[in-house]
Amino acid sequence: MSAQHEQYLVGLDLSGRRVVVVGGGQVAQRRIARLIAAGAVVEVVSPEVTPAVEGMVSAAEITWTARRYTDGDLTGAWYAIAATDDAVVNEAVTAEAERTRVFCVRADDGARGTAVTPATGAHDGLTVGVLARGAHRRSAAVRTALVEALQAGVVDENAEAPAPGVALVGGGPGDPELITVRGRRLLSRAQVVVADRLGPRDLMDELSPDVEVIDASKIPYGRAMAQEKINELMIGHARAGRFVVRLKGGDPFVYGRGFEEVQACAAAGVPVTVVPGITSAFAAPAVAGTPVSHRGVAHEIVVVSGHVAPGDPRSLTDWAALGRMTGTIVLMMAVERLGRFADALITHGRPPQTPVLIVQDGTTRIQRTVRTTLETAEDVAAQEEINPPAIVVIGPVAGLEAPVGG
The missing domain is CATH 3.30.950.10 (Tetrapyrrole methylase, C-terminal domain)
Known part of the structure; x- marks a missing residue:
């Protein structure tokens, strides 16, 4: 593959298709996890593998041929990765792939393969891929920034409005960076937020101005909104066709009365999703x-x-x-x-x-x-x-x- 040509970014459907990974070290380990997630039928060819890769073999997620690569190992493959620490072996794998018209990533020298693995990230059904002509740190940094922007709602992805209902979100112990990825994504899509005082307050500033925020604080030995009123507000807004996030501190099921709120929603016929949080x-x-x-x-x-x-x-x-x-x-x-x-x-x-x-x-x-x-x-x-x-x-x-x- 010539380095000066623009690279063509494409999504491969590898589900049920044979993929051969030559090499069993750390580089191969990182690639294999995503291949498994894509549903590929992965075979690793390597005399040795990392403990993590061996664990994947033991769990029957992949197969392992415990020997060095030999010509013909790519027969029947749709995709291949040459990820050994031996340039001669990687060159041989790439050569077989070229002859058999199998796209091949060469981990040690991307320009000498016929495919390049982009820096990828996932968000709410989207897969973000970034290529930077071999500048791996740059592509990884841009990928991370894009995914974080999507998670925080900074980028308008034109997603359909969420269905009416309630998401019971554990906001973590207080630091806004300790809410889960899923919790932050759902919060960015909320139309109504019923918030505890122990939730990550700084995240309220990131909400759209049209989001209704309801203070449902329970101050120890002081003012507190009754639990019955909180339940009534969540259910009422959901029944009115809105997507409600009940933002709680810590984890909603660790002394957070979260299950009481789930029971109330269920009894009212309101769909409810539980998003665990980091407990303080x-x-x-x-x-x-x-x-x-x-x-x-x-x-x-x-x-x-x-x-x-x-x-x-x-x-x-x-x-x-x-x-x-x-x-x-x-x-x-x-x-x-x-x-x-x-x-x-x-x-x-x-x-x-x-x-x-x-x-x-x-x-x-x-x-x-x-x-x-x-x-x-x-x-x-x-x-x-x-x-x-x-x-x-x-x-x-x-x-x-x-x-x-x-």
Whole structure:
């Protein structure tokens, strides 16, 4: 293929068609994943393969011929990739492909093959491909920018308006970059957004001016929109023919009353989609440099709601069992009753000197981190004027801290 000629970008339907990949290293591994997604019948020819490629073989996603390439291996192929670290072998594969009229990508020298793999990305049924005459970093950068623009709704793709209904979207712990790709895409197409205060607020500025935003905040120990009213608003707008995004902080099914909203929509006959989110129970400690599990330190993680105290008739938590365990406890909504939780754990066997990490407003610009112990947690939280939302991590992992970049 002559480098000075314009390259012809085309989409190949490889579903059910034989594709031969010669080579089993990292380059081949990256190509194979997309070929599998395209439904190709992939055969790898290589004496050795990476563990990931071997895993694909074990899962019966591809086949592996464990030997060096020999002439004739491309017989019956529709497409081929020469991805070894041996230029002589790659040249031989390309030569056979030329004779048999099989388009072939040569990974080590794209200009010497008969096809080039573009930098590709996917968004909502679209596949974006970019070629830059072999400038791979440039094509990858442009591809990424285009996909991000589509995901954020910056590029008008003239998509049909979404069908009326509700999407229950977990917005993540607060940082607008920690919402999922699907969550951000659906938010960009919303006609009505019913938003919690713990959702990624910065994303509201990106919405079109004609999007109706409804504040459904639940302020701890303060003002709150009743859950029944939230359900009524979601259902009412959906029945009026609008696409509603219920934007919640964290994950809607982790102490977010998300399933109650799903039940309400289902009972009203309103279609509802659930988009999971990153829970602050794990994200907040992570951005503070602390894992909730670590080899040789904690083999169990229990996430506990702190909305009722130990001994409360409404409590479903076995505090005696939590006191006996040695792993990690993550308390959510626990600031007001932190002293009572600490007392219960100490009473049931947790050492008073057990490390405690408190992360307030995790992942946001105003994040605060406090480290203390179980016996002093209540006093330290009061002295530091810790307020909700805050995540409390209890256990040996809370004594671990690694530098985390922004």
